[in-house]
Amino acid sequence: MHVLEKILARASGKDKVTTGEIVNAKVDFAEVNDLYLQTIYSFYEMGGNKVWDKDKLCFVFDHYAPTPTIKAAQSHKEMRKFVEEQGLTHHFDINAGVCHQVMPESGVVWPGMILVATDSHTTTHGAFGAFGTGVGATDMATIMISGQLWFRVPEVINIEINGNTQPGVMAKDVILHVLGTLGSDVAVYKAIEFTGTYIDDLGVAERMVICNMAVEMGAKTSYMKPNQKVLDYVHNRSNKEFNLLETDPDFEFAKTYSFEISNLCPQVAMPHNVDNVISIVDVPKVKVDQAFIGTCTGGRIEDIEEATKILKGKKINPTTRLIIIPASNEVFLEAMKLGYVKELVKAGATFSTPGCGPCLGAHEGVLAPGEVCVTASNRNFPGRMGSTEASLYLASPATVAASALTGELVDPRLLLKEDYAYETSNG
Amino acid sequence: MKLVTGKAYVYGNNIDTDQIYPGRYLDLVDPMEIGKHCMEGADASLVKKLSPGDIIVAGRNFGCGSSREHAAISLINAKVSAVVAESxxxxxYRNAINLGLSVLVCSDITKKINNGDILEVNFLEGYVKNKNSGEVIQGEKISDYIRDIIDSGGIKPLFKKITSNQG
Structure with a gap:
């Protein structure tokens, strides 16, 4: 069996599970975000009274932090009441950050667990060797009542990534390249394990970027074998004791795709689909109105650091807005401590509350018709960040920062060279 | 939800949930209000054209992207009776099944249906009959587990039974 199958077998009280089988598995932790007031309504509608385990369920207020509308404020109000009445141990209000960042930070994510959240990007937690998957409101309400969810045991495909990236090329570029090559439906109903020499020694943040975008290929969940960096991260934040599971030597992947990324250029997903990916060197001249660094994909300290490297001591193009939203308050504090916030604000960046920001078109930087945004987030669907007539280009935080500086989509490698003196239009 | 007849509205691949239900309306909770914005990001004129029972036909990966249950709620409350897609x-898919919206996987369906064709969809048997051409297109049959959910009228009645037995 694969590790993911062993996780499902353990959670459903079986010795063995096979592909295609439907199992009822115990959920180790569940999270509801603030788009999902419906979850509470469904919970009561189905006869729910007390949640199955007050230590294993939390709400994270990230999509509407702080609330942009009266209706969203009402949702937060009703959710806070529910959290209080149920006596939930963990609660993350508007001063926390994006769920996929604050859950690992707070120590509720560990290798071998099943984590279910009302958010498609729950595949992120494959970075920690967890089985993470997203559901809708009603599925979540069934978990809140029973502590269980039905799963079809997925086929597992292997995406093997070998080599080392060049300076200026980030994990986001790697996953965009994979996505562009394999397409946005290659893993529908399937699980993805990422393997290869690139993954073996990869840092926690970069692993999270890659697993986060697995859902853009349709994946139910993703997995990476935890390395020492992941184990250190988890041990520093959690007292949970766990056994590291291993895939059996005779396990065969449904399919293996191999990539060599040593010569990879920065990548861009052009409007309006996540798999419409080309190399930055092939991108035509595109004037950028807004540049955005943030979200569960591109708002970590490593991303803000990369932007600082490019923008320190410079000014962004006066016709471009740069919005930076740290993925969590912890990331925000770290960015302050390291001086990044000061440098970026001096360069002309606008900082906003940790959370999802404009990624899903709710607030904090939605776009007008005809506007162009280059973004470190994860989706460029029509209307995702506001007007359906706006255009979104997905890229790495380095590419976003470089584009904010020049006012057009640009290869960040040009700006990371120490001797590079870019002349902005204001001198 | 077992046998429905309606007019087909045909769309392409990768109609994501942002197109089915744009993010700017995610703070709505009234199902009828949610229904008014159905498919607005893909085809803002659709809601005005729809008659009760009409059917959405789409290519691969319909409903990809965000987990928002509003997408399924909006289709149900816009009176769409079924969605037939290549995947x-x-x-x-889970949200739709849970809420009782018929969703049928049928490969190459977009090549066999024209916009405006009248379709009969038999969800339990897994086929689509094009009443204009007479062609019967066999799709995938649902699993027994999903069938149980459907026979209960969705996941909510199924769970109600469980919780009331416990109570």
């Missing part, structure tokens, strides 16, 4: 985003 579905997994979370959307």
């Amino acid at each position: 579905f985003g997994r979370i959307f």
